[in-house]
């Protein structure tokens with residue numbers, strides 16, 4: 001298994017290593033982790049790094065894959081409560097519908113940490129949330145497009161993430177608000193691709209068909225890299241050049257988007273670190289062992305990468321690390 005240290009360096013998150021990453025404090029603790037599923041390369045990497053982080057700290061991690069279903073997550077969390085775990089981590093598939101189960105965890109005195117997505121529930125029902133600023137991710141992607149097309153008219157198609165999830169809601173908000181300030185940029189179509197490669201391809205095929213073969217589409221903004229990779233395939237299948245005829249901008253920073261950049265088929269990505277577990281376990285360590293309340297929101301970095309940022313090197317640093 002790869003080590004967290006390697007992944008931290010690969011993802012530019014070495015600074016996190018200094019924050020008590022290998023404390024003994026969680027040794028023997030039982031922590032439940034309700035993961036959404038494996039819809040994307042990023043999600044697979046988050047699962048890998050979480051397991052690796054837990055192992056490095058001697059945590060007994062109870063892992064549950066919800067296969068994209070909130071009901072499975074709620075069932076898993078109830079199971080963790082019944083087992084009397086020391087803490088629960090959850091990556092919530094959608095924002096709403098958590099109040100009851102989070103209340104049950106609170107009543108059982110089990111701290112809950114949210115990973116990578118938020119919930120629409122009272123803040124006192126969870127200990128902390130470790131996630132990126134998802135509105136900012138959309139803004140960074142939108143600003144890249146503005147800086148790239150300048151005053152050229154640009155018709156954009158948008159492939160959204162899972163309906164009702166905070167990254168889909170917030171990445172749309174950030175991007176749409178950024179480009180709304182530029183009258184020459186318009187968002188022609190917007191539809192969910194559910195954060196998967198296959199659905200991203202299918203949605204892009206529909207956009208190309210609806211837009212008379214795609215020649216008028218200037219750019220595709222996908223809420224994650226996997227959907228962008230699917231869109232790239234659809235653009236090629238339509239006889240157009242991704243990265244040139246249609247600009248491609250997305251979010252995550254997975255190895256496949258860097259290899260698409262090397263091939264000249266992708267133009268920009270906003271990195272999302274898969275290491276949510278490191279800060280989450282640090283917070284749980286401090287809380288369970290000393291009663292220290294963490295910040296309510298622990299925000300990870302959102303760095304823009306383009307072909308000017310050594311995409312081959314970025315690919316090499318990430319491949320084989322769980323993506």
Ligand code: AHR
Pocket residue numbers: 039040041042043116117167195223224225251252272
């Ligand atoms: O919540 C984070 C998002 O979920 C990632 O960007 C995406 O790839 C995923 O599946």
